[in-house]
Amino acid sequence: MRTTSLLIASLLSFSPFLFGMGDEPHDAHTDAPSVDVSSHMYKGTGKIKSIAEDHRSLRIFHDPIPELKWPAMNMRFEVADHDLTYPLEVGDTVRFEFIRKEGKDIITKIFK
Numbered sequence: 001m002r003t004t005s006l007l008i009a010s011l012l013s014f015s016p017f018l019f020g021m022g023d024e025p026h027d028a029h030t031d032a033p034s035v036d037v038s039s040h041m042y043k044g045t046g047k048i049k050s051i052a053e054d055h056r057s058l059r060i061f062h063d064p065i066p067e068l069k070w071p072a073m074n075m076r077f078e079v080a081d082h083d084l085t086y087p088l089e090v091g092d093t094v095r096f097e098f099i100r101k102e103g104k105d106i107i108t109k110i111f112k
């Protein structure tokens with residue numbers, strides 16, 4: 001798992017095609033700071049509500065994330081690598097790390 005995470009981190013740095021393929025803008029946090037925090041990794045915990053059929057995104061009911069002033073809420077996250085989603089099932093309690101990039105919240109690591 002650690003090796004996979006490192007690999008994903010590397011891919012994120014070098015793969016512009018990973019971004020810009022989303023189907024909808026993330027509108028859940030319109031009051032979030034608009035500064036570029038793309039290199040910053042945020043941590044969250046929550047419960048898997050659904051997994052997209054194409055395995056490119058998840059819906060998570062996440063606990064509050066004080067660093068972003070986010071209350072607990074149900075929201076969609078993209079994933080940096082669809083392989084991240086395969087061990088997951090709806091109902092799993094998870095902890096995860098994500099980055100914010102071009103209006104998207106992208107999970108880079110997730111553990112249950």
Ligand SMILES: [Cu+2]
Binds near residue numbers: 029062070073074075
């Ligand atoms: Cu949220």
